[in-house]
Amino acid sequence: MKGFAAAFSVLALYLAWHAPNDGEKVPADELPMSAALAQGASEVATAGASAPLASSTASAAVTPSASVAASEQATAAAAGGSAAGTGGPAGGAGSNADGAAPMGAAMTxxxxxxxxxxxxxxxxxxHTADKSRPFAGGLPMGTPFGTLYTPNITPDPDTGIGRWTDAEFLRAMQKGIGKGGQHLYPAxxxxxxxxxxxxDxxxxxxxxxxxTPVRYTPPRxxxxxxFNQRWLMFFWNVFNFREGRFVPDxxxxxxxxRGAYLVEGLAHCEECHxxxxxxxxxxxxxxxxxEVQAGWHAFNITPDKAGGIGNWSEQDIVDYLAxxxxxxxxxxxxxxxDVVENSTQYLTSDDLRSIAVYLRSVPPVAGGQTRPRDAFGHPADDVSRLRGTRVAGVDGAQLFVANCASCHNWTGQGVGASAPLAYPSLIHNSAVGAPDAGNLAMVILHGVNRRTKDADVMMPGFGDELNDDQVAAITNYVTQHFGDPKATVTAQEVAKLRRQQQ
Ligand code: HEC
Ligand code: HEC
Ligand code: HEC
Structure with missing residues (x-):
């Protein structure tokens, strides 16, 4: 432990020594990125304007000409390796003879x-548990070792990160070390x-x-x-963590x-997939x-034609994320x-396309699949057998007609075809055609909730109305008719899925 503490003191000294110099240069590892970043910076100026967050001063009106000027400045800075982004308000605009207005524009x-x-x-x-307190933390995160609560990252000085220096912030983001030098958990x-x-x-x-600073302390x-011993994360890091900036190929x-930089970095798709x-x-x-997490299977998204999304076009990936x-x-x-609602819908189409280009280049993994998830199913034609018959016990067909057919049609083909607010067909749907029926059962239990610029999508959850036997019966009926007939669930498995923390 002593050697460990000593290592941290050295690290702290190192950071203290380097922090004052940080603003002066773009680190060498960023220079090869300049082309991609310059591209990103100019897109952001236009994309960011469309949907500001409620509480942010970023929404303060920027005239189009000011934002163009600012983005040109950022682009030039990124390409030329100067420090517009690193030095705070004065960094990029200090040399500008026009004074206050461009400085404000650079900051904006x-x-x-x-x-x-x-x-x-x-x-x-x-970092949001309660939508009225965005970024104030408190969200419980289930891990195999217990529950973590996310911290408050609003600028509140006492309960948030208001007192953190930029160097401390960078150290947390890039090294996983907290303000007091403690290891952060890889959740x-x-x-x-x-x-x-x-x-960035x-x-x-x-x-x-x-x-807006929010005064709120999340639960312990x-x-x-x-696992409550943070120093143990040192060993976890030795096995699982490589510190270092993205190196362009x-x-x-x-x-x-650009796609690799986003997917492997900020967008952290691998955390789930x-x-x-x-x-x-x-x-x-x-x-x-x-990988399966909290009951949801984040499907194989490698370009394998059967196991992954190799049969999707680049545009399909862009549309899905948007x-x-x-x-x-x-x-x-x-x-x-949630990823689409909070994150990917806001990305520019160029960034989404870059993500698609990168995803289509990763090594394909078949994982034992022989047929794509979205290639299963045919319309149901046997519902007439239900007419006038009394069904004994729990019957999937009857439950499907009673609970699902009003929106998805008894044939399973949906209502409204591919219009934005349509009720989708269950035929050729990846959750229904997946080799495991877990996501389908989760959709029945919890419904679908997704707000985007295009649509407010809502399917009610049936977790409160239907018991485990009924959910299992509907799931098995749906996979039998509209999906992969080999994918089945038992009532016990539904009970387990129901207990997952959402
Ligand atoms: C997948 C969930 C997740 C995402 C996404 C996430 N965080 Fe966190 N973050 C956490 C958790 C959990 C902790 C606490 C870890 C611990 O207690 O060791 C944390 C800790 C932090 C801390 C340290 C705060 C403190 O008080 O110690 C900072 C700073 C932070 N996050 C910033 C960010 C920023 C900025 C982003 C977006 C770029 C982000 N986080 C995205 C889960 C997340
Ligand atoms: C918080 C976990 C999480 C993160 C982060 C995440 N995904 Fe997903 N992803 C899922 C889950 C769960 C599904 C399955 C959803 C369903 O069945 O409706 C999914 C489905 C998908 C699908 C559709 C696959 C199919 O066959 O239906 C694509 C494509 C995808 N994700 C791409 C991405 C990309 C690209 C990123 C990073 C930008 C990403 N995901 C980040 C959890 C995640
Ligand atoms: C009130 C209308 C409504 C009812 C009732 C309804 N759904 Fe849905 N369903 C939707 C909507 C809306 C979506 C999401 C469409 C979208 O994503 O754009 C959806 C999506 C789905 C999906 C796709 C999920 C995914 O991850 O790919 C499945 C599977 C599904 N429903 C099955 C069912 C089943 C089974 C029932 C009956 C237990 C049911 N639905 C009842 C409206 C409904």
Whole structure:
């Protein structure tokens, strides 16, 4: 323990020494990124304007000309390696002879960029328990070792991160070390955020600084011994964490590099989509091949034609991330609905396309599948047998007609075809055609809730009305007719899914 403490003191000294110099230069590791970042910076100026968060001063009107000027400045800065993004308000505008107005514009631009990047990183999802207190934390996160509560990251000086220096913020994001030098738990995806440039992280900090401070202390963590010993994370990190910024691959296009930077960094897609090893670290051999968390299967999104999404077009991936629905393939429910709602719907179409380009290049993993999830199903034609018959016990067909057919039609083909607010067909739907029926049962228990710019999508949950036997019966009826007939659940499995913390 002593050596350990000493190591941290050295680290603290190192940081204290380097912090005052941080504003002066863009770290060398960011320079090759300049092309991709310049591209990102100019997009943000236009995209950020569309949907500001309620409490942010970033929404203070920027005239189009001012925002163009600011974005040009940011672009030039990123390309030229100067420090517009790192030095706070004075950093980019100090040399500008026009004085106050451009300085304000540079700050607004920085904050807007930060808001965009915070959305790409989906900070709000984990750091919000109560929607009226965004970023104030308190969300319980179930882990195999107990429950963690997310901290308050509003600028409140006492309960939030108002007193944190930029260096402390960077250290948390890139090294997973808290203000007091303690190890943070990897439920906080610093394992991915470590790849994000200092320039982007400081933009996020600048944005967080503009939030309304919320005075709120989240509950204490409930972790069993020995997992309440933060220093043990040192060993976890040795096995599962490589600190370091994203290194662009010069053999790939700027678009691919931008996609890789987002997916492997801020967007942390692997946190849900990559299987975990026995220490709960991400497995490096079958990345993106799918994992189950809190009852939801984050499907295989490698480009394998049968096991993954290899039969999706680039545009399908873009549409799914922008809207949460691709008719004839998939609808985003559960945690993915939240990702779309809080994060990916706000990304520019160029960034989404970059993500798609990158995803289509990762190694395909079949995982034993022979047929894509979205290639199952045929319309039901046997419902007439129910007419006039008295059904004994729990009957999936009857329950389906009573509870689901009003929206999805008794044939399963849905209502309203592919219109934005349509009730989707259950045929050729990835949750229904998946080799495991867990997501389907979760959709029946919890419904679908997804708000985007395009639509407010709502399917009611049936968890309160239907018991485990009934949910299992409907699930099995649906997979039998509209999906993969081999995917079944038992009432016991539904009971287990029901107990998952959402
Ligand atoms: C998947 C959930 C998740 C996401 C997404 C997430 N965080 Fe966190 N964050 C956590 C958890 C959990 C902790 C607490 C870890 C601990 O107690 O060791 C944490 C801790 C932090 C801390 C340290 C705060 C403190 O008081 O120690 C900061 C700063 C932080 N997060 C910022 C961010 C930012 C900025 C983003 C978005 C770019 C973000 N987080 C996204 C889960 C998340
Ligand atoms: C918080 C966990 C989580 C994160 C983070 C996450 N996903 Fe997902 N994803 C899921 C879940 C769960 C599903 C299944 C949703 C369903 O069945 O409706 C899913 C489904 C998908 C699908 C559809 C697959 C199919 O066949 O239906 C795609 C594509 C996808 N995610 C891409 C991404 C990308 C790209 C990212 C990063 C930007 C990402 N996901 C981040 C949990 C997550
Ligand atoms: C009030 C209308 C309504 C009812 C009733 C309803 N649904 Fe839905 N369902 C929806 C909507 C809306 C969506 C989401 C559409 C979207 O994502 O754009 C949906 C989505 C789904 C999905 C796709 C989820 C995914 O992750 O891909 C499945 C499966 C599903 N419903 C099954 C059922 C079953 C089974 C029942 C009966 C227990 C049912 N629904 C009852 C409206 C309804």
């Amino acid at each position: 631009d920085l904050v807007k960029r930060g808001e965009y990047l915070a959305r790409a990183g989906d900070c709000i999802a984990c 906080f995806p610093y394992t991915e955020y470590t790849r994000v440039t200092e320039r 992280l400081l933009a996020i900090r600048a944005y967080l600084n503009t939030l 963590n409930e972790l069993a011994f020995p 010069p053999k790939q296009s700027p678009q691919w590099n 990559t299987p975990r090893n026995f220490t709960q670290g991400l497995s490096s051999s079958d990345r993106f091949s799918g 809207k949460g629905a691709v008719p004839g393939r998939a609808n985003a429910a559960g945690p993915m609905a």
